[in-house]
Amino acid sequence: MHSLLYRKDNAHEDSIWSCAWGRLKKKEEENGDAEGSRDSTTAEESVDYIVTGAVDDLVKVWTFKQDRLELKHKLEGHSLGVVSVAINSDSTTCASSSLDSSLRLWDLATGEKISSIEVGPVDIWTVAFSPDDKFIISGSHSGKINLYGVESAKITYEEVKSRERGNGRGKIAISNSPDGKYIASGAIDGIINIFDVASGKLVHTLEGHAMPIRSLCFSPDSQLLLTASDDGHMKLYDVQHANVAGTLSGHASWVLSVAFSPDNQHFVSSSSDQTVRVWELSSRQCIHTFNEHTDQVWGVKYNPDGNKVVSVSEDRAVNIYDCPV
Template structure:
């Protein structure tokens, strides 16, 4: 049975707009920064020492201009870091697969990269005069991509902070983006409902899909990279076969905008959340919805089911609350 496992009131001072769930993996001892490298200049307090043990972290980005790092342990959320520096609201966050770096994008037109272990700022990337929106890491953790109002997807190197690649959707505001787990594809969803799928190696646009007439809030590839889910303000979820761009399913059930979709690692299920204040669990093969979780405390976005804990998280966009749901095996 799916049930509310944990709720965090007043997690931020304003609406939580984005979240990410990842496994922090400390670097080997010989790669940890020295005391000299972590020491601050002048009279400022020294930088915090990096955490030495792995931990499950939830990252939240808020319109209060901050990013917060929470540790999920034994059914509780504990605040580990408050990341400050953005001048305007944080609209998207992500955690790299290697578990060491977090990214945040803001209405201040910057992307910031953070050390998950210490909470320290690694890099600030100026995304230009037109603000960036969604941000996501490549599967190998070496690149971070962002979509913008100009309809372009720009990819930056995590180490260099420099632009490495650019994809032109030739359309409107790239509202959502997603990498395929195999690292071959990059998908974007636009404010006018158009979806584009690019071949990362060649930079070529493979498919343009016109399955929605309203903004695409979220995209998600299946673990085997063969399927793509799209979530839209039209209240529908659509599933596409990536290879041939064929529609594999159209799902309805939410009564308002669908804000987020994510596949579970078992490929058998995926989850969605909506502005109708519900979270739904779907079967990939049958397209049935075996679980409907009402009362999600306002519009929210859902994190993938975590196989280690059988959990999913939903932070509200109307109240500063983070919730974690327990999921059956």
């Protein structure tokens, strides 16, 4: 049964704009007991990290255990609101972008800043790690998609410049396909562009939304692209054939964030209508609506198991839901 599992009120001092959920697997030595009845073994323990970014300029790292959130680190350094956070694949590092035109890398275990990239007088809007964790991709209001080298912490490659005629200007949503082949960007004018990573060239331009694209994500098998727009709708696109595989309606206002479950069976959405909705991919139907937030819900993500969801909102709360698979 879908239910609210935990709510952290006043998790930040201002609106929470972004969230990410990762899992660090670590090995610990287990010693035998006093009687020597157990040999020394290596046990694998995991730690779930939830990272949130907010208008209060802070990035917060939380651990989620025993169905509760505990604050692990308060990451300070940004001078304006944090609009996007991302966690790399092994959950050792997180990236944050801010309206102060900086992108920062942080060590999740220690809370130390690894590096910072200042990108000049344009704001970075979204950040995501490449599947191999070697790069961070970002989109900006200037209409560019940039790749930053994680190790060098310097701009290493400018992927795409603004297209002519203004199409796709203002990249406010961006996503990497899990197979590493494509980057998708969603723009203020509702245009979605899909680029081939190897060549850096535009391979598809997808239309169908008439208003800004707030969020988009590839399915775990990289076959579908899910988009969310201010027009109140979501669309599923067949990536290979560049056609619409489904249009989903149900939210009463802007759709602000979408995320696929790891098992490719469900996806989740959040909206300015203050709700979080869980959808079944096969039927394209909403199977549950959460109404626990009291303001627009800016971000939502699944946990690595796909059985829980985190959401963050203008109401400054972090909610964790049970979403049985």
